[in-house]
Amino acid sequence: GQQLNQSPQSMFIQEGEDVSMNCTSSSIFNTWLWYKQEPGEGPVLLIALYKAGELTSNGRLTAQFGITRKDSFLNISASIPSDVGIYFCAGHGGSQGNLIFGKGTKLSVKP
Amino acid sequence: DTAVSQTPKYLVTQMGNDKSIKCEQNLGHDTMYWYKQDSKKFLKIMFSYNNKELIINETVPNRFSPKSPDKAHLNLHINSLELGDSAVYFCASSRQTSGRQETQYFGPGTRLLVL
Numbered sequence: 475g476q477q478l479n480q481s482p483q484s485m486f487i488q489e490g491e492d493v494s495m496n497c498t499s500s501s502i503f504n505t506w507l508w509y510k511q512e513p514g515e516g517p518v519l520l521i522a523l524y525k526a527g528e529l530t531s532n533g534r535l536t537a538q539f540g541i542t543r544k545d546s547f548l549n550i551s552a553s554i555p556s557d558v559g560i561y562f563c564a565g566h567g568g569s570q571g572n573l574i575f576g577k578g579t580k581l582s583v584k585p
Numbered sequence: 586d587t588a589v590s591q592t593p594k595y596l597v598t599q600m601g602n603d604k605s606i607k608c609e610q611n612l613g614h615d616t617m618y619w620y621k622q623d624s625k626k627f628l629k630i631m632f633s634y635n636n637k638e639l640i641i642n643e644t645v646p647n648r649f650s651p652k653s654p655d656k657a658h659l660n661l662h663i664n665s666l667e668l669g670d671s672a673v674y675f676c677a678s679s680r681q682t683s684g685r686q687e688t689q690y691f692g693p694g695t696r697l698l699v700l
Contacts (some may be wrong), residue, residue: 507688516589516675516691517628560626564689572640573689575628 480563480576487553488584495579496547497563505566506539506546507573512559520561521548553583588612589692591676597698598666606661606695608676615681617659618689619651622673631674634659635681666699673697 480497487493497506505524509517521532523539523546530537536549546565550557563576589610598604610617616635622628632651633640639651648664663670676692 509691511626514694516677516693519688519690522688562628572630572633572642578626580626 478563478565478574478576480579482579483577484580484582486582486584489554491553493550493553493557493581494547495561495563496545497565497576498545499565499574500544501567502543503565503567504543505573506537507564507566508535508537508546508548509562509564510559511562511578517562550581553581555583555585557581558583589676589678589690591674591692591695593695594693595696595698597700600666600668600699602666603662603664604666604697605663606674606676606697608659608661608692609657610676610678610690610692611657612678612690614678614690615656616679616687617653618677618679619659619661620675620677620691622675622694624672628675631661632659668699671697671699 477500478497507522508520510520511517520535521530521537526539526543527541528539534551539546560578560580562578564573566573592607618633619631620628621631630642631645634651650662651659653659673694673696675694677689679687679689
C-alpha cells in the first residue's frame, strides 16, 4: 500500500530560526495537505496543495507540491514559540482510497 | 461556531464495557471520517462514510461500528472495550468531490482510556 515518509521526526530550534520538513511518498499523489496539531487538540489544516509544482504560502508558512508528485515540503520562517506542535503531511492518490498521513514532525521552539 | 464537534472529550471506562462517541459537523459536508491516534501520534483512518457508502479500514475490529443518524452526524460505537482501544479518536469531515480528495476538517478529539 501507499506509504508516506515524513522527516525529521522531531526538531529543537531557537526562536527566530527557519524550519524545513518534508514528506515523500512511494507513489504519486494528487493532493498534499499540511496540518498542525497542538497538545490536546485536533489537527488543523495549514496549507492544501492540488497541483504538481504548486507553491503556496500562509503567513510565515510555505509549502510546495513536488514536481514528481511524490513529495512535498513545508517551511516555517522566523519561528516563534507558538509554532510548537506536531506537523503532519497528508496525501491522497485520487478519487479512490483514503487520505494517508505521515508520522508527524514534532517541533519545539526555545525562546 | 465549532465546525466539527465531538463528545465526550474524555472517556474513562472499564474493559468489557460498550461506549459511544458522538460527532457532529455543521459545515454541510457529505463525507465524515473516524481516525484513531495512538500514543506515538500516528493517525490512522478507521472509517469513511457518506450517504452512499461506508468504507471500512480492514484492520479495524468489528467491535467498532459507525452509525450515522443523518448527514451531519457520525457516531462511533465500540463494543467490549479492550485495553488496546485506549487512544485519541478524531472525527473529521469533508466535501465529496468526484476525482479529488477535499480537505478534511478535524474535531477536537475524544481521549479514551480503558482500564
